């Protein structure tokens with residue numbers, strides 16, 4: 001649905017203030033996909049999303065949406081094609097002097113394709129879609145942040161776009177309201193077969209609703225993959241740092257002051273991180289392995305979470321036994337869970353045996 005090919009964006013080209021905001025970015029987003037873009041401040045996220053609807057024109061490269069090359073179009077044709085791309089913003093951008101219904105009707109009135117009755121019908125349908133039928137005659141100042149963003153979404157969908165761009169759309173909202181807006185986006189994607197691109201600094205947003213993610217670093221795509229892979233097996237240091245706010249990995253607090261060595265030594269215990277995914281997340285793996293290998297396994301830290309509604313559990317355990325027993329226990333764990341990583345070996349006294 002969206003294809004960016006070798007996109008480069010240079011601001012103030014040829015001047016002392018020249019900034020290369022995007023460097024040779026290529027990516028394809030499939031129809032019906034919810035695609036997230038993350039990165040540090042200044043990485044080029046806003047520039048990237050604004051290049052999709054040509055709010056910013058790329059310095060070089062092509063932007064295709066729904067099979068058409070927007071970069072090759074004249075202004076008149078581009079205006080028509082842009083109707084296929086809606087956009088919502090962090091600051092909602094509503095007109096304060098207009099009611100909710102009038103805000104949603106505004107782009108349709110500007111377009112001038114539909115008569116008044118058809119516009120009213122469409123607005124009523126859109127407000128129903130976003131759950132605001134009872135707020136049609138209110139003004140933006142009378143709405144909560146979440147309700148304002150729902151109006152923003154209804155307005156963005158007025159021209160029946162195929163693509164919805166979300167520029168930090170939930171950044172001004174509290175976590176509960178953010179979740180309800182994300183639920184709405186997931187619902188709209190399914191009902192309207194929308195393709196959605198989200199740029200955000202909120203990892204929870206990516207975790208809750210994106211199918212795939214690109215990590216931007218200095219205008220370059222540093223890593224791209226399914227949300228599950230990006231959160232459970234990040235490869236780049238930057239990705240690890242970004243996702244660590246949503247998924248705590250590595251040494252638990254308990255071992256912060258313990259000396260951990262990389263290889264087994266006599267009398268040491270293995271500190272192992274275990275990642276469970278899907279239905280296995282609640283099976284009695286530790287008890288099973290402990291029993292079958294005769295290893296003493298203590299749980300040091302653990303959490304259960306969801307990525308795209310898939311249960312995802314992380315445990316850090318300590319395995320006590322001789323080298324052979326620890327090796328067998330690790331191999332048995334590997335057969336039963338998504339991923340096992342030995343974080344090191346320590347010599348603390350066993351805390352609580354399983």
Ligand SMILES: Nc1ncnc2c1ncn2[C@@H]1O[C@H](COP(=O)(O)OP(=O)(O)OP(=O)(O)O)[C@@H](O)[C@H]1O
Nearest residue numbers: 011012019021039040041042043044045046047048
């Ligand atoms: N209109 C502009 N003129 C000149 N430079 C710009 C312009 N817009 C963005 N830049 C620069 O381009 C780079 C990328 O900016 P961009 O806003 O795309 O990053 P971002 O990842 O969205 O950052 P943030 O998360 O802080 O919004 C930055 O160095 C920024 O200063």
